[in-house]
Amino acid sequence: MEKNTRIRYTAGFIILLVLLAALLLINLNVGSVNLTPADIARILFSHESDTVQGHIIWDIRLPRLIAAMILGGALATSGFMLQTFFANPIAGPFVLGISSGAKMVVAFMMIFCLSRGFHVNSAAMIIAAFAGSILSMTFILLISQRVKSMSILIICGVMIGYICNAATEFVVTFADDSNIVNLHNWSMGSFSSISWENVQVMTIMVIVCMICAFMISKPMGAFQLGENYARNMGVNIKHLRLELILLSSILSACVTAFAGPISFVGIAVPHLAKSLFKTAKPIVMIPAGFLGGAVFCLFCDVIARSLFAPTELSISAVTAVFGAPIVIYMMLNRKR
Amino acid sequence: MNKKILHSTGVSVGYEKHVIVDNIEFDVKAGEILTLIGPNGSGKSTLLKTITKQLEPVKGDIFLKDGSMNKMREDEIAKEMSILMTERMKPELMTCRDIVSTGRYPYTGKLGILSEDDWKKVEEAMKTVNVWDLKDRLFSNISDGQSQRVMMARAICQEPELLVMDEPTSFLDICHKLELLSILKRLVKENNLAVFMSLHELDLAQKIADKVLCINNGRVERAGTPEEIFTSDYIKELYGIENGAYIEQYGSLEFSTEHGDTEVFVIGGGGKGAAVFRRLQKLGIGFATGVIHEGDLDYPVAEILADELVAEKAFAPISPEACRKAEEIMDRCRYVICAVENFGPMNEANRQLLDKARQQGKLKDSPDDCRN
Known part of the structure; x- marks a missing residue:
């Protein structure tokens, strides 16, 4: 490796880690209840959780910021994998309708279970979201076999998203009031009300997927040259495709199960990471995308919480405000 | 191995x-x-x-x-x-x-x-x-x-x-x-x-x-x-x-086009004729050519493009028969173009053709002069 490249990679990771650390602290500190840094330090180190302040840090802010970090990273990685899969820089779980598919199935399940008085646990949520993701993914794959145009694929994805949203709306309209309130908050996308049990499950899932993703970074890199060259380099294309679909679906299913659909992170973050590292190599992009996604979501979440406090914005609204301009800029600057 | x-x-x-x-x-x-x-x-x-x-x-x-x-x-x-x-x-x-x-x-x-x-x-x-x-x-x-x-x-x-x-x-x-x-x-x-x-x-x-x-x-x-x-x-x-x-000799393609009667006679040989042939063909003017030696650079092109081709065996001086045949065709044509610059013992007869064309006033400088 060239010396310059090595310096760039090191600098890139340091920047991301510093930003991550800073945003973690800000996220702990900002909120409707004012806490001094000294308070926070005391609460963290003394594991004090029986006071009101302790409760805010330990049961509200900490799980929330961990979720934002882990799920943001998962979303960016999922987006990067989909972009590699479709050889399309504007592919992502949200625009391809995968998040909406997941949301639809989760909504069905929640309404079904809640109306019968069942409790829905994290694992069930993930499984439902995964089923929905795969459902949308199947449609997208069928379409992608027929059309080779990148923009048409994206348009089809957006359409699938609308159909899923319509189906969700339909079911919600006929559900009980209490269910709707519960669902509405979640379906707009939010990191709020995440429990430690949720955090545990998502952390395990995402870490396992990230390790798997990192392990297939070599064939993914080959795949960036196109299917034919990748096969010629010795990649088993069928296996790689399956791995990419499963991993990206599980990752985005995790996000949707716990935080609802979140827009644009999957496209904007990989693009920013590529610009920062000046490379698209998966071996760099997978960890960099994860860190970048974590930073981006922590940043957006702090804005969602604090901008109109105590009213909270939906996370998707904030990520769209920051993410969409990046995506537009990227499309305008793409050399054809 | x-x-x-x-x-x-x-x-x-x-x-x-x-x-x-x-x-x-x-x-x-x-x-x-x-x-x-x-x-x-x-x-x-x-x-x-x-x-x-x-x-x-x-x-x-x-x-x-x-x-x-x-x-x-x-x-x-x-x-x-x-x-x-x-x-x-x-x-x-x-x-x-x-x-x-x-x-x-x-x-x-x-x-x-x-x-x-x-x-x-x-x-x-x-x-x-x-x-x-x-x-x-x-x-x-x-x-x-x-x-x-x-x-x-x-x-x-x-x-x-x-x-x-x-x-x-x-x-x-x-x-x-x-x-x-x-x-x-x-x-x-x-x-x-x-x-x-x-x-x-x-x-x-x-x-x-x-x-x-x-x-x-x-x-x-x-x-x-x-x-x-x-x-x-x-x-x-x-x-x-x-x-x-x-x-096959050139590994290249030649076009063929529809054209009218044979109007031009080209005195060719030494590879100088091919360009004239192609120009005439582009103009849609039918032509005959001679006397060209077999194996000459002009030969394969003439074979395809010319209406009539008077040829001589390689390395042999142009025979009186070939010369006579060429003259006959030339007489039927309205114009003559001479693509050859150098004459020697082998294509002496072509010089005679040139002289004759000049006397008859049929000689033109380039294919474009033969357009009606």
């Missing part, structure tokens, strides 16, 4: 169950270039796609060295065979050196990190095809000619014994075509590579191939050396050429 690198004793290729080319037999040895020719849609690409494993054979098998390609795994094949395709790809943010380094893929570990030794091989490959100075340029920003050379470096960096190429020169200009194929020829010699490629350019195929495989009407119509394949008649038949002709 030269062993078969790729061969098949009968493979049928196609899509799904539908056979496009049936029962193909071929072999390529080390140090040999096999060129695939045939009209559009004949199934050349289908065969290439089968060799590169994009398609499964419908029936039969292809053998890479001694291994059955149906049974070999991708990573086993990768160490023996590399490919170069027509289509240009636009990978994001990859320098030319990054692209070439992907050729080392089959030799790197689980994470695909290249060793010092691998980087040295990347450098060597890039120097071999003269693209080392492009190493830090982005692949998406270089020209088509450069990009095919970079892809060539990538292919040889993979240290294959077989190179499979699908019309590698398609988007290149003449200069880059020559450059790429010259590099290929050198590589074949130096590394004892076997090459299997399809080419659109018949003139280049004729010159670079050791063996030619012609695919037409769903089968291998002919296979053999370029001398056996590139005959005017066969090429016309293979491509179904109706409005023109293929000149």
